[in-house]
Amino acid sequence: MAKFFKLHIRLFVCLSILMLSGCSPDSSKAQLTVEHAARGAFAAAISHDGRYSLVSSVEHGAVLWDNTTHGLKYQWSHSDQPDELIHSLAIAHDSSTAVTAANDRFAVWQLSDGKNIGYYQIDTGTIRDIAVSNQGRYVLYGRSDNVVVHLDLDSGRRIEFLGHQEKINSIALSPNGHFALTGANDYSAYFWDTRTGQVLHRFNHPSRVTKVALDPQGRYAFTADSMKKASIWQLTSGDLVAQLQYIARQKIFSAVRFNQQGDLLATGSPNRQLTLWRISDGTKLNTWLVKPREGSRPKSAVVFDVAFAKRDGILVTESSSGLMEQFERVKE
Known part of the structure; x- marks a missing residue:
């Protein structure tokens, strides 16, 4: 009888610890993992709803996957x-639509039938980052020679934004293609109107700006530098909403996504970390680790992109390990 009670007491204690922690022992691991590139990926993008993944690899060029x-x-x-x-x-x-870019050229594709819409060559600099608007009408790309180009594929109209003094690291384009957010090595991020080239807000950092992102609803902007400053800004006023709260001296972001409701931000890093933040105050809510590629040394992976799915209950990632992973969010 004593053994019976001891066993039940131990089970009760273990269950109590799990309930207090709010998660299971494997909550940091993906609930679903699918291989998209056997030898690893060079780059990847996920659709806003998490349904599609576009993955670049050494074996197959760019491949579009249906995650459902x-x-x-x-x-x-x-x-x-x-x-x-x-x-x-x-x-x-x-x-x-989707866009794929190499150093000196890019191509635009239809997701409905996979057909190519056009191939485009650039003559100056190399492409550092690229984005495409709804219906594939506008393409935005940042170049190594400090220039950002906004191109209307319907009319051929082209605007070159010359506000940056050093090479471009990251860009973002609003869904309608009318607004851009660009970050560069000149410690600055600019939010500007692509129809006029007019700067609407300038966000300053103490070191080079390495990642930017826009809330597709037009509420917020995200900018992060190479050291410790990662900020969420109110787009209408340009005021600071919050800075992400973390202890590390340096934190690099390789993926950023706002959720549809505008209360959560998901980020990915080159050290396998996937993190969920509260927008209102920059508080960290959850952290997960993506899986490294089998046999890789060191055991690491870059999170290339992240998206919210199933009413923000699932976070979908693509990483350099060539894996699509789905993580279940623990409601705070």
């Missing part, structure tokens, strides 16, 4: 050159 059926939809390439590296990818907010 886990089937390969399309395989795209810029040329017959096997060594051409597609290093930047983006999917339009409405999942109508």
